Amino acid sequence: MNLLDFSNSIEGYLLVSSILLTLGIFSVLTRKNAIGILLGVELILNAAGINFVAFSKFHSAAIDGQMVTLFIILIAAAEAAVALAIILRFYRLKQTIDADEASLLRN
């Protein structure tokens, strides 16, 4: 079944990561809700993680790929924590988490 082989080979992983990245970008760009943006960012980060793991196994057979993904996950966690803290603070300030509201830095 070439579909199975396809999904098991690097192409499958790359396809999934591309789709994840696209959906992540879509979610980041179209969400009005700040947390929605955060979700999108998480998706993008995971897409990158998948890439690294895929290449580490199928291409360069080195542990480094997984190491990078490990660090990505760690840093993503830290980032999520801080981001959500900011969102809570923003919510407490403006009683809303609409991303467009946070535009004090406009021109």
Next chain:
Amino acid sequence: MPVNSALFAQSLTQWTQGTWFASVPIWVWALVSALIIIYMLALPFGGIATYVERKIAADLQDRIGPNRVGPLGIFQFAADAIKMISKEDYVPPGGDRFLFNIAPVLVVVGSCAGFVALPLGQYLVAGDINIGVFYIMAITTIIAPGILLGSWASENKWSLLGGLRSAAQIVSYEIPVALSIVPIILISGSLQIGEIVKQQGWHDHFWNVFHNPFTFISFFILFVGGLAETNRIPFDLPEAESELVSGFNTEFSGMRFGLYALGEFVDVFVMCALVTSLYLGGWQIPFLELDKFWVTLPSGLIALIHVSFFLGKTFLLVFVVMWLRWTLPRLRVDQLMGLCWKGMVPVALFNILGTAIWMWAFKGQSMLQVVSGLFSGGGGSH
């Protein structure tokens, strides 16, 4: 994962030499084994556990407990099950039907999935995953979102509060649990539970709990953390009847509530099994090395002995859990959090440090070996 399943398949094939079983494709066997574990082991235990707990509770409270259904109320759990199944499929108005259904599933999946890595016998393990311990820890974390979603979906302020508290509790108690596992990993040098258990043989450095004083302390921290993770009595805040009715599963009824209860009990069992495997030598027979036994038993018998010992130890712990339920008062939320962050985490870190120093000092020997080494005048350190 693939490597360990081959191990299991190997043990299966040992039993079914040359029978028609071999022709069946491997994924069939994988599926069968999964079903067996869940339906033969996890769920019946859950059910029995409810019955047993009610019996022990009654006994502790000097009452008889359920004895209506079948002799001594043995079939009480079946009656409960039937009751649950026949209840109305009720979703609180305004609640989120989809989440309402998903939440209990998550909890059950989270708890049952742990069985894969638990070594019932030397070769009797569903899949001795290379990162066994870490896997179990990871899988059990799925329960937290399940509870959270369940409480949210039941559109009930109190259940939401209860859900938030239980999620917070589970997440925060994961840390002491994880930290207390680290000494064991230091000692055994591997995450594979099978490997860990194998090292706890009599000739080896016996049970990890007696390996060094630090592991002894971390045993208790692990056990208490496990209790908190499964929301058992001393940490029973989320389900505290007096304040939050039934906590996060207030709105759940029927089979959904059944799943919740079942999930909880399976989680207790997994946690106890994990503790036994890591600290109490899992299927290791105390003072006895089956392999070096003067007569080579058939592998099946060995496996049986191993399983019996393993289950014995685990049920012992479960009894203790249930025993605690009716003895210790419930902790307040701040006491709960304080105990975790101020108490258990520092001690756990201390244990890790201690174990590391011990390993470095005694080159990995357990206390007993050291002592026996002293007596035998230079026993081989291993």
Next chain:
Amino acid sequence: MAQSCLWIVALPLTAFVIQALVGKRLPRQGDWVSVLAILGSFALATPIFLKLLATGAVHETLQFNWMVMPGVDAVSNSPILNKAVTLTVGVLVNNLTAIMLFMVTLCASLIHIFSTGYMHGESRYHLFFAYISLFSAGMLGLVISDNLLTLFMCWEVMGLCSYLLIGFYYQKLSANNASLKAFMTTRVGDVMFFLGICGLYYVFGTSNLSQIYEGIKTGVGSDVTLLGIPALAFIGFMLMMGTIGKSAQFPLQVWLPDAMEGPTPVSALIHAATMVAAGVFLLVRTYPVLEAAKVVLPVIATVGALTAFLAACIALVQVDIKKVLAYSTISQLGFMVLGMGVGSFAPGFMHVITHACFKACLFLASGSVIHSVHTQDMREMGGLRSKMPITFLTMFIATLAIAGVPGFSGFVSKDRILGDALAYGMTHPSQMWIPVLGFITAGLTAFYMFRLIFMTFFGHARDEHKHHHAHESPITMTFPLMVLAALSFAIVFAGPTGIHSVDANLLPIHWFDHALDHVKTEMGVQGLHASEEVEHHAHSLAMIVSLVVAGLGIFLSALTYLKKVISAAAFEKALKPVHTLLWNKYYFDDLYIKVVIQKLFLPLTVLMAKFDDKVVDHIFVDGWAKVAMVLKSVIAKFDDVVVDKLAVDGSGTVVSAGGWVLRQFQTGKVQQYLILTFIVFGMLLFYMTR
């Protein structure tokens, strides 16, 4: 010897400088300075002359670099510019120089001595001597210079001195005009002369005479043409024009009679002995060039003959003693030029020397006469023979010489010239009229000279008052007369030379001829191409004819003026138109003034003025002004519009516009920033994986 030549020139020059600067304060106003200087020069010149007499040949050159111009080939590749040129200047002493030096220094010193007496008491006495010293330095410089450039410079110095000296009595308007006229007419000749020098330089690449002689010998310039005209012919004509200008030949002879306005010693020195001789001396120096240009010599001969005849005719009717002498000078110069023209190189040059002596004597004598009777008009003189015996005697000898009476120097040179002219006439029958004219002029010369003698010294005093005051001049004035008169005898020039006194066929060789023969070979001059026997035949015939003509002249003059047998007045009335023509000097002056200047130059200048005004002023000067104005306004507008509006304000608005555009991007909305980042990510990925 060459060094001494330099000193000969330097002495009068220093005298001039001293005289010009401190002359006024020196005792006797410094006249002794000039006299001593010229006597020094004379003292230095005589040994050279004696060496010539002794050895028969003198030749020495001294050269030094005057201007060194390295080739400038790096800058330009034009042939003229990048040829390294070194102008060398120096002294050429050969027989000609020796003779001329001796003659000039002798005459000059005598005249200096004479003028100390004549000019005594004049207002600007020291200046007179300064000018005379400068003049003699110029003449001597001309004589010794070995190349045409220094020759030309000395030529110009003399021109200046003649202007200054003629205009010495500048209070008199006539003197003023005369000096100006002299200067202008000689200037015309000088310009032509300079063109000749340039032509020579162009052809021979040098102005050094000896190099030019070599060039002519090797036939260098024969084929070169200037604007189609053969170069040598052009140069020849130009040199001829130079001589015509300087030696007052036709048609440029108008200035010499008017030059008599100057004091008599000046006339004697400049307008008799030296300067006018310089023109002929130029022809002598550049004779090989003239010979090479075959066409020029006949023209020179024609000019010479015409000048001689016409001047002689005018002299007939003159009443002013100095004017008569002036015209006789022109006529005698005509003879010299005629000689040169026909090819009689040696006799021509001899006539220059002999004429210098006796003409100087005539002028000084007339000077002492004027000095004593204080008038120049012969009609107020007469019977001065008893009053001024020495002056009369010396003047009488000089007159005999000039008339061509045998035994005197005049006869020796003039007869030779006429002989050569006759030979020339025989060989070129078409030119036969030249010797005929020559002989007639000789006759006329004799006639008007003796007319002068008879009117001044013989007969009875026409003005008692002046006659009474007449007195003999003092020794300072009469001594030079006596010396000059002595030089007018033939023996002086016909004497034997030193060791080579006898030639091949035992005929006594005139030292002069010997010297000149040597110079001719040196310069490569062929002279007359007449065969031996034709020459001999012509000379014998010429001697007979000249004697007859001279005698006739003297006889007729005696009849009309001494014996008053023939009345001059009758002749005047008979040939009235001829007389008026002669009296008005063939209307030459009128011709020049009315025709040349009024009709030709003035309109030309007016035209030039108009052209200058219209074209140069209006079109160029004002035009440029207009252009500048237009440019100014354009630049102003450009500056205002482009620089101010566009550059300065423009950039301001551009920046703010750019700012406004960019500001639109900064919406503050996180997601729009993210859109940008992802777009860039896309481009980067595309670029990376192209």
Next chain:
Amino acid sequence: MTNGMKWILLIAELLTVGSALIVAINPNILYSAVFLLFSFLGIAVMYLFAGADFLAGVQVVVYVGGVTILILFAIMLTQWLYRLKLKDIGSKFVVPGVVLALGLVPFLHRGLTQLGKMVQAAPPEKMAEFAASPKTAMIGKALLTNYVLPFEAVTILLLGALVGAVWLARPKA
């Protein structure tokens, strides 16, 4: 890799992609959070199949156990007031979104494969040897040898994030 395994991997990939789609599309933020959780689980399974078992564990622990719960907490704490009012996605975005996705995915896929080609692929026997090697041990060793600096840096980062997040989220005392 038996066919069964491949099926499981395929299912996992479909699970990930499907839930990610819902995360992006779903107007209700809570649903997208839940499905984010499922996609994380799918990714964990994919890690397992890519031989990164330790990573799968970390993924589950960190993302499923930590980040998702944080997100759920945040959603619950911030949406209480206008729970369903916040309809995120206007319909007008769907069409361009689809177009963008259809266009972008192949582009990214091609880009990734091209980038891959740039790096020299490992020889097959090394691949096999790597596949068989215990990844956790290798990660452990790598952490303390090649990746010591990042490891230490991340610890400091996490500490900073921890303190920062707490300080930010704490209500004013």
